[in-house]
Amino acid sequence: MNSIPYGKQAISDDDINAVIIALKSEFLTQGPQIKDFENAFANYIGVKYAVAVSNGTAALHLCTMALDVNKQTNVITTPITFAASANCVLYCGGSIHFADIEKDSYLIDLNKVEDLLRSQPKGFYHGLIPVDFAGKAVDLEKCKVLTEKYNLWIIEDACHAPGGYFVDSKGIKQMCGNSAYADLAIFSFHPVKHIACGEGGMITTNDESLYKKLLLYRTHGITKDASLMVENHGGWYYEMQELGYNYRLTDFQAALGSSQLKRADRGLERRRQIAKNYFDAFKDDENIIGQSGFVEGHAYHLYIIEVKDRLSLYNHLKANNIFSQVHYIPVHTLPYYKGKGWKNGDFPVSENYYRHCLSLPMFPTLTQEEQQFVIDKIKEFYKK
Numbered sequence: 485m486n487s488i489p490y491g492k493q494a495i496s497d498d499d500i501n502a503v504i505i506a507l508k509s510e511f512l513t514q515g516p517q518i519k520d521f522e523n524a525f526a527n528y529i530g531v532k533y534a535v536a537v538s539n540g541t542a543a544l545h546l547c548t549m550a551l552d553v554n555k556q557t558n559v560i561t562t563p564i565t566f567a568a569s570a571n572c573v574l575y576c577g578g579s580i581h582f583a584d585i586e587k588d589s590y591l592i593d594l595n596k597v598e599d600l601l602r603s604q605p606k607g608f609y610h611g612l613i614p615v616d617f618a619g620k621a622v623d624l625e626k627c628k629v630l631t632e633k634y635n636l637w638i639i640e641d642a643c644h645a646p647g648g649y650f651v652d653s654k655g656i657k658q659m660c661g662n663s664a665y666a667d668l669a670i671f672s673f674h675p676v677k678h679i680a681c682g683e684g685g686m687i688t689t690n691d692e693s694l695y696k697k698l699l700l701y702r703t704h705g706i707t708k709d710a711s712l713m714v715e716n717h718g719g720w721y722y723e724m725q726e727l728g729y730n731y732r733l734t735d736f737q738a739a740l741g742s743s744q745l746k747r748a749d750r751g752l753e754r755r756r757q758i759a760k761n762y763f764d765a766f767k768d769d770e771n772i773i774g775q776s777g778f779v780e781g782h783a784y785h786l787y788i789i790e791v792k793d794r795l796s797l798y799n800h801l802k803a804n805n806i807f808s809q810v811h812y813i814p815v816h817t818l819p820y821y822k823g824k825g826w827k828n829g830d831f832p833v834s835e836n837y838y839r840h841c842l843s844l845p846m847f848p849t850l851t852q853e854e855q856q857f858v859i860d861k862i863k864e865f866y867k868k
């Protein structure tokens with residue numbers, strides 16, 4: 485059996501041809517592939533605007549910039565996420581706060597969020613960054629009830645969940661990133677994600693004024709749009725109107741993204757089948773103390789089980805060439821964040837989850853045989 489990673493990209497001949505066409509075209513960057521990818525992605529998610537950027541972290545940074553995060557800004561997120569979901573607030577000088585997760589869904593616990601909101605005078609907190617962790621959609625309608633009450637914006641970190649959804653109180657499927665309840669949403673196109681660009685990211689929104697800011701900040705704060713310029717010296721003229729960055733995606737990355745997007749539904753279907761297989765295999769196994777389950781709308785970026793002796797199981801799988809992973813070390817326990825005052829014990833549900841969680845191989849090209857091998861090796865470990 486070949487080695488089995490926890491996640492990997494699937495590159496088809498169509499993908500390779502799409503990149504070759506882009507490489508042979510006039511534009512390697514700032515060309516037509518960007519708009520094509522943005523339009524196709526917006527259409528897929530069901531949102532008005534999409535802005536392609538160089539990676540998911542850049543997407544988060546541009547969102548915090550567009551929402552005017554500054555030294556006075558206080559934002560809440562979950563400890564069980566990739567560090568970038570919290571770091572983006574610090575990039576703009578703001579303060580990040582954490583609310584613990586729910587034990588079973590692994591998502592931010594909105595009761596804990598409300599406890600935080602109640603603990604300070606209204607106006608102290610400015611934003612919430614919920615994460616569709618592992619591909620399970622956060623109920624943004626419930627978030628919105630809270631954020632409206634306390635006047636907070638929402639950035640949905642949907643890096644794990646293109647194609648995921650939750651069903652709102654009206655029975656409507658709300659696709660992750662559709663901006664029906666959130667101000668902005670972000671995605672990553674890192675190779676282990678559903679859609680791979682190598683590196684890449686996308687921001688989605690229905691808010692035109694935020695969209696315009698994002699376009700400006702993505703390219704140094706520079707505009708070439710004559711209708712927006714203060715002066716105009718001729719055809720060469722551009723204006724830097726804000727302090728922005730170069731967070732652009734290249735055209736060949738966008739071509740790869742567009743080509744991958746065409747197969748996104750098929751990949752998602754396969755991920756859901758793999759999740760069902762794991763769920764069925766472990767549902768009556770007393771050694772598995774928790775698992776992602778088989779959940780409607782889940783995009784299954786990750787399939788997570790919780791076990792008692794995680795390190796031994798991890799090593800047993802590794803000895804069999806199966807490379808499981810742990811998502812995530814709680815952000816507040818990372819040395820940088822500990823240096824800012826957080827400590828072990830601050831968020832016990834997250835920390836307990838971290839002690840037990842293990843992400844099993846989950847990617848569309850995982851074969852039935854490979855998945856059965858993973859399941860057999862886990863069962864074998866507990867038979868000893």
Ligand SMILES: Cc1ncc(COP(=O)(O)O)c(C=O)c1O
Nearest residue numbers: 539540541566568643672673674
């Ligand atoms: C939840 C989450 N947020 C943000 C990011 C950052 O994305 P990128 O790696 O594209 O910068 C990632 C990617 O690892 C992620 O998993």
